[in-house]
Amino acid sequence: MIKFLIKGLLRDKSRSRLPIMVVAIGVTLTVFMHAYITGFMGDTIEMNARFTTGHVKVMTRAYAEDASLLPNDLALMQIEELLDSLRSLYPDMSWSPRIQFGGLIDVPDSAGETRSQGTAIGWGLELIANQDELNRLDLQKALRSGHLPRKSGDALLSHTFAGKLGIAPGDEFTLISSTMNGGMAMYNFRLSGTVHFGVEIMDRGSIIADLKDVQLALEMENAAGEITGFSNTGFYHNNQAEKLSDSFNSKFKTDDEFSPVMLSLSQQGNMGQYVQMSEVWSAYVSLIFIFAMSLVLWNAGLLGGLRRYGEVGIRLAIGESKGHVYRSMIAESVFIGIAGSVTGTAIGLGFAWLLQTYGLDISGMMQGASLMMPTIIKARITPTDFYIGFFPGVISTVIGTLLSGIGIYRRQTAKLFKELEA
Amino acid sequence: METQTIISVKEMYKRFPMGKTEFTALENLNLDFAQGEFTGLIGPSGSGKTTLLNILGSLDVPTLGEATVLGKSIGKLNTHEAAMLRRESLGFIFQSYNLLAVHTVFENVEFPLLLLKIPSQERRKMVQEALEWVGLSDKIRSKPPQLSGGQCQRVAIARAMVKKPKLVLADEPTANLDAANSHHILKTMLTLNQELKTTFIFATHDEKVISYLNRKIYLLDGRVDKDEVVTHNK
Ligand SMILES: Nc1ncnc2c1ncn2[C@@H]1O[C@H](COP(=O)(O)OP(=O)(O)O)[C@@H](O)[C@H]1O
Numbered sequence: 001m002i003k004f005l006i007k008g009l010l011r012d013k014s015r016s017r018l019p020i021m022v023v024a025i026g027v028t029l030t031v032f033m034h035a036y037i038t039g040f041m042g043d044t045i046e047m048n049a050r051f052t053t054g055h056v057k058v059m060t061r062a063y064a065e066d067a068s069l070l071p072n073d074l075a076l077m078q079i080e081e082l083l084d085s086l087r088s089l090y091p092d093m094s095w096s097p098r099i100q101f102g103g104l105i106d107v108p109d110s111a112g113e114t115r116s117q118g119t120a121i122g123w124g125l126e127l128i129a130n131q132d133e134l135n136r137l138d139l140q141k142a143l144r145s146g147h148l149p150r151k152s153g154d155a156l157l158s159h160t161f162a163g164k165l166g167i168a169p170g171d172e173f174t175l176i177s178s179t180m181n182g183g184m185a186m187y188n189f190r191l192s193g194t195v196h197f198g199v200e201i202m203d204r205g206s207i208i209a210d211l212k213d214v215q216l217a218l219e220m221e222n223a224a225g226e227i228t229g230f231s232n233t234g235f236y237h238n239n240q241a242e243k244l245s246d247s248f249n250s251k252f253k254t255d256d257e258f259s260p261v262m263l264s265l266s267q268q269g270n271m272g273q274y275v276q277m278s279e280v281w282s283a284y285v286s287l288i289f290i291f292a293m294s295l296v297l298w299n300a301g302l303l304g305g306l307r308r309y310g311e312v313g314i315r316l317a318i319g320e321s322k323g324h325v326y327r328s329m330i331a332e333s334v335f336i337g338i339a340g341s342v343t344g345t346a347i348g349l350g351f352a353w354l355l356q357t358y359g360l361d362i363s364g365m366m367q368g369a370s371l372m373m374p375t376i377i378k379a380r381i382t383p384t385d386f387y388i389g390f391f392p393g394v395i396s397t398v399i400g401t402l403l404s405g406i407g408i409y410r411r412q413t414a415k416l417f418k419e420l421e422a
Numbered sequence: 423m424e425t426q427t428i429i430s431v432k433e434m435y436k437r438f439p440m441g442k443t444e445f446t447a448l449e450n451l452n453l454d455f456a457q458g459e460f461t462g463l464i465g466p467s468g469s470g471k472t473t474l475l476n477i478l479g480s481l482d483v484p485t486l487g488e489a490t491v492l493g494k495s496i497g498k499l500n501t502h503e504a505a506m507l508r509r510e511s512l513g514f515i516f517q518s519y520n521l522l523a524v525h526t527v528f529e530n531v532e533f534p535l536l537l538l539k540i541p542s543q544e545r546r547k548m549v550q551e552a553l554e555w556v557g558l559s560d561k562i563r564s565k566p567p568q569l570s571g572g573q574c575q576r577v578a579i580a581r582a583m584v585k586k587p588k589l590v591l592a593d594e595p596t597a598n599l600d601a602a603n604s605h606h607i608l609k610t611m612l613t614l615n616q617e618l619k620t621t622f623i624f625a626t627h628d629e630k631v632i633s634y635l636n637r638k639i640y641l642l643d644g645r646v647d648k649d650e651v652v653t654h655n656k
């Protein structure tokens with residue numbers, strides 16, 4: 001009997017191949033969309049983490065309140081000691097002090113007169129002491145000309161920014177900014193190289209220099225605006241990050257507005273909403289998918305069912321019970337659901353893998369975007385992708401059949417024949 | 423010759439809802455059928471032939487009165503009991519053959535035996551025998567779309583007969599066939615009727631079928647108009 005049903009299923013293409021294709025297409029879309037959105041959201045989160053927020057970030061309470069203004073007068077002091085305790089308390093994280101600042105880049109001519117000027121956002125990063133930040137920001141890959149800073153006084157500028165200012169590696173320029181104490185800061189740098197990250201706001205007008213130089217320039221010895229922390233796993237985990245900052249804050253935070261406070265990525269700016277969105281959207285996608293696919297398959301099932309009234313009628317006449325016919329149709333749908341879902345998951349993962357490996361350059365669409373978003377879209381395949389399409393695929397096929405089969409099940413046997421003869 | 427009554431219809435009515443009123447398709451029928459009959463329900467379209475056949479085949483139930491088939495009261499069977507009656511004792515033949523198109527001739531004829539859970543070797547023998555009756559042993563691997571109308575109807579007869587049921591119900595079995603094929607299948611059925619003592623009840627208005635019958639029940643507007651037993655020496 002089972003063999004008989006399987007033969008029928010395999011030979012009747014409109015009964016097997018068509019629904020399998022419908023399911024496979026739906027599952028493919030779901031898996032691919034999930035990997036794509038996970039990749040895009042994950043990349044956006046990691047990019048924000050790498051360039052601005054860290055997975056967690058330590059600041060003074062006062063600095064944290066106005067962090068977007070980069071108030072370096074409220075920076076952390078005695079950072080060597082703070083770094084020591086962070087590194088011993090949380091060894092699975094890597095910690096890097098940073099100074100973010102605003103300033104003016106002034107390029108002199110041979111006579112010392114201003115040749116060109118431009119406003120810049122600056123990063124003072126540990127570039128010479130260790131490789132962490134170089135790797136994190138993938139500076140070697142971002143380098144368009146010249147070399148990375150090797151010694152004190154070396155600095156990088158955004159590639160297009162340097163072009164606008166008309167300077168090339170080897171040329172000197174002056175950073176004009178304000179010191180931690182509110183005085184005027186002027187510091188001479190040598191352009192060692194130019195960089196392009198593919199991140200709109202980083203590529204507009206940035207200066208990147210070694211932390212020590214920036215500390216000197218802004219009179220921030222043993223001080224830094226922030227200490228960023230990154231999980232050694234490489235990816236942001238919201239729960240872990242929030243637990244970590246809770247633990248830190250219970251130890252270090254006091255009423256003093258200069259006491260250090262740790263914020264997770266989700267606790268900074270509007271990243272929280274984004275993180276939340278990235279956590280729930282996949283549930284929505286699969287719900288919508290189940291719903292839409294059930295509808296499609298219900299209708300496909302109704303059509304198939306109508307077409308099969310003849311078959312159902314004759315099976316009933318020969319003495320098969322209605323329950324048995326109905327159950328065999330459901331068993332068929334389980335088979336179809338599994339076959340379609342396996343196919344769809346494989347194809348979806350294939351497409352996702354392509355997008356994960358090669359990426360899609362959308363920098364053309366990102367011109368002028370102020371949000372920090374990746375200009376190359378990459379999918380990210382996570383374990384979820386192996387079941388996010390699979391279960392909805394099977395469930396919706398079965399639901400579709402359950403719904404369409406009821407029509408046959410509840411019809412009077414004799415009536416099936418009337419419809420059959422018509 | 424002693425004959426056994428296998429179907430008994432008493433004061434039976436069948437009504438169908440039609441809008442707010444009801445339509446009476448069968449009215450106060452009283453009929454007995456004996457084992458081994460080769461009987462036809464004869465009448466114009468709409469006279470109630472199919473309706474009566476469906477009730478006798480436990481595909482439908484009487485509205486009023488009693489229809490007893492092989493000792494079972496049709497109106498009182500639940501769906502499972504009705505399915506069991508059909509499975510064990512009834513064979514159906516339809517105007518439009520109703521073969522399963524994706525299955526081979528062998529599989530189509532085998533299907534009733536699968537439901538009866540007959541072991542595979544025995545099944546094979548029974549299917550082969552049934553196909554010999556209808557002269558289609560050479561088409562065992564073919565599928566219905568490759569067969570002519572006459573051949574399809576012979577497969578349907580083999581399928582109805584393979585389990586040697588007590589009763590075969592045939593609704594306009596020759597309606598789609600030419601004269602030669604009609605006579606061929608009628609002779610086949612008559613032979614099976616005589617050899618296996620299978621009872622046949624036809625619904626028909628085809629003169630060719632009528633000429634083979636040994637009892638003719640004329641229906642008109644859901645009532646028995648005439649009921650005559652024929653003795654002929656064919
Ligand atoms: N399910 C049904 N609902 C309503 N009317 C029906 C139904 N089945 C049959 N009828 C009506 O009952 C009458 C007898 O039909 P039927 O038994 O099919 O006639 P025949 O087979 O003799 O042509 C017809 O008028 C038909 O329209």
Ligand SMILES: [Mg+2]
Pocket residue numbers: 471472473593625
């Ligand atoms: Mg009819």
